[in-house]
């Protein structure tokens with residue numbers, strides 16, 4: 001009959017709220033999402049339990065991009081040094097994190113020009129845009145590509161949250177007018193909402209980032225932070241208004257209707273898959289492990305045969321019939337036919353976040369029923385054989401609704417208003433996000449932001465981009481006491 005308990009070393013040893021990082025490490029290891037023993041610091045192997053969900057997200061983003069007339073392309077992973085270093089601010093922003101390829105294996109021949117492993121795509125893509133864009137009739141151009149990028153992080157690396165090679169999609173648009181470019185930054189925010197909230201159920205906020213914290217080379221950056229339960233935020237993507245900054249450097253010009261040559265206006269947008277996966281783990285996961293939304297689950301339904309001596313064959317036959325039926329309807333489903341005890345199987349599939357478990361034993365077969373258990377609520381119901389499909393299709397959307405509700409409940413009360421520096425410090429240390437008056441998110445506010453960082457490790461994330469928040473009369477900067485120009489949010493991230 002197999003072992004009655006599973007190996008204790010593979011059971012979660014902490015609760016999520018007691019030691020979040022340990023819980024996170026154990027979940028990704030025991031659920032078999034990654035293997036960190038690859039042997040190169042900051043690089044991890046992503047296993048099927050990560051990649052199935054990642055591939056589903058790629059397809060979902062493809063669909064969203066397609067709605068707004070974006071087209072896929074694939075640029076090389078290496079960037080010649082001369083291109084990478086063309087935009088001064090951009091290279092300053094990334095140079096410390098670049099991996100360089102300097103030679104080939106044949107007699108260790110040095111390359112005439114170093115090649116950078118792509119830290120982000122602008123300088124790979126824009127020299128080509130300069131060749132392709134000739135006339136106003138070539139515009140707009142909206143290409144995107146998916147893949148991995150490389151950044152030599154010097155801080156402590158962590159799977160999904162901070163890695164040296166991570167997965168994302170990047171979209172790069174060029175327009176004839178500034179107005180269209182600004183509109184695109186709004187479209188990017190719509191895509192973010194359609195994905196993160198509508199499909200994945202992750203609460204987030206979009207901030208206009210302070211000038212000192214914008215993307216290197218951009219006019220403005222809008223960052224999307226997922227709110228985590230313990231007051232920390234996780235930036236899962238950002239969209240950038242580049243203006244004509246890169247167009248001037250890479251000479252991307254078009255001939256307008258009036259026959260004058262003009263620079264294009266550009267935007268870029270990059271949702272990061274590794275960080276979205278991290279957010280799914282953090283926001284939806286619980287003390288039993290992962291909880292996947294139904295559409296994103298690597299395995300949506302697991303069938304567990306409840307075996308009794310002498311009844312093995314009839315139970316397995318019944319499980320196989322149901323499995324075939326569900327597969328033919330397009331569900332990701334499998335039978336757990338291992339020798340582990342039923343209890344050990346329940347534990348494992350709960351840890352791995354499978355949304356639905358179906359149990360079939362001899363008595364269920366006699367009664368022409370099955371048992372269906374939901375991972376998100378733990379609710380167990382007896383369902384007549386004839387009603388299985390109907391039940392699954394009605395439960396499926398309920399799971400996401402429930403996960404959204406839980407996620408929103410978890411962040412309730414997380415944002416607190418402060419007007420004194422000491423209160424800000426206390427609130428941040430106590431796991432809150434602080435909303436407060438701030439002198440300026442232009443460059444002159446950086447000193448005040450540094451003081452906050454030194455005091456409690458939190459950052460000024462920016463102003464609320466979705467709803468404009470006016471500064472009340474007489475509100476002062478929480479650091480320097482000068483009149484506040486902005487209402488900002490302050491939080492720690494991972």
Ligand SMILES: [Zn+2]
Nearest residue numbers: 439448477480
């Ligand atoms: Zn100030």
